[in-house]
Amino acid sequence: MAMAARVRSGVTGFTEALITDSLSTQRSTVAPALICSNFTNIEQSRNFASASAPKEPKIKVPVAMFGGSGNYASALYIAAAKAKALDKVESELLDFVAATSKASTFSQFMKDLAVPADTRVKAINEICAQAKFSEVTKNFLVVLADNGRLRHVDTIAKRFSDLTMAHRGEVKAIVTTVIPLPAEEEKELKETLREILGKGKTVKLEQKIDPSILGGLVVEFGQKVFDMSIKTRARQMERFLRDPINFDA
Structure with a gap:
């Protein structure tokens, strides 16, 4: 699958960079437009799940979910539904999980909270650009990276898939x-x-x-x-x- 190959390529490239270079602690500049305003932190993520733009039909998640992973999955569902990109976002998220699970160095990188947030964000932006992910998926992964939640991405992806499956009956x-x-x-x-x-x-x-x-x-x-x-x-x-x-x- 071309998408999965691009994700693996991006992860592999970044993994090699981790091995050859020490992690930089200098903060990198991330354009505010890269992060959806409703995804900047977990609290706003929760608000996003219940907020709707003026004159837009309110989007509800098909299954009530609880806990941190449930909140993130629900917020992503609403963002993807508004963008009419549920299937695309699901495919991209699953490709990301599959690719990172095969890269032990990057997997460890995601779990290490000692890595500066900006380093994680920079890595995710590079991988998403390489994989040509949609804005919704990229913004969401950036938020996980910024909030130190990348280590939960596999659980979030599974719960998001539960929501999209319920949506499709x-x-x-x-x-x-x-x-x-x-x-x-x-x-x-x-x-x-x-x-x-x-x-x-x-x-x-x-x-x-x-x-x-x-x-x-x-x-x-x-x-x-x-x-x-x-x-x-x-x-x-x-x-x-x-x-x-x-x-x-």
Whole structure:
């Protein structure tokens, strides 16, 4: 994917700079226009989630989220929705997370709060320019860098994806099996879940392999967990056999 390649290129370039040069503690000049006025700090980020421009329809997040990561994800959702760029911002954010997760030096750089804020901001601006990210994504990452929140970007990205999926009427279901589900069984499972969820919902199935469940499957979606694994059934049978038998009953 071209976008992912550009992100990796930008991250790799900056990682090399980190290795060859010592981190500068001098403050760099960042044009105010680079940072969205509603993203300059976490407090303004929270205000942004509830504020709307005059005469504009109020945008609401499809799912209420709480905590620091939830606040940031909600603020980003509203900014992206206003810019009509939800899918683009989601793709860029996921590309950024995927690329940085493969660059151990840069990953450590993001987590190190001893790095001056301006150094983090400069790095993010360079990476976003290299990857040709949209203004919404760039401004948001700049805010995370400025506020020392880059270390939470993966969690924020996941919560943002939860919001965009809810917006599209998608529900993520995780199915755990011993071996990959055959295509026909995967199709049947999706149809069953659609019937449970009702019309207007699209099921996005994620498969996980876990030999420890011994057989059967475990399905998770929403707040529900259906454990039909052999491992769980064996434990239930074991508890049943250990219970004392009341012959008088």
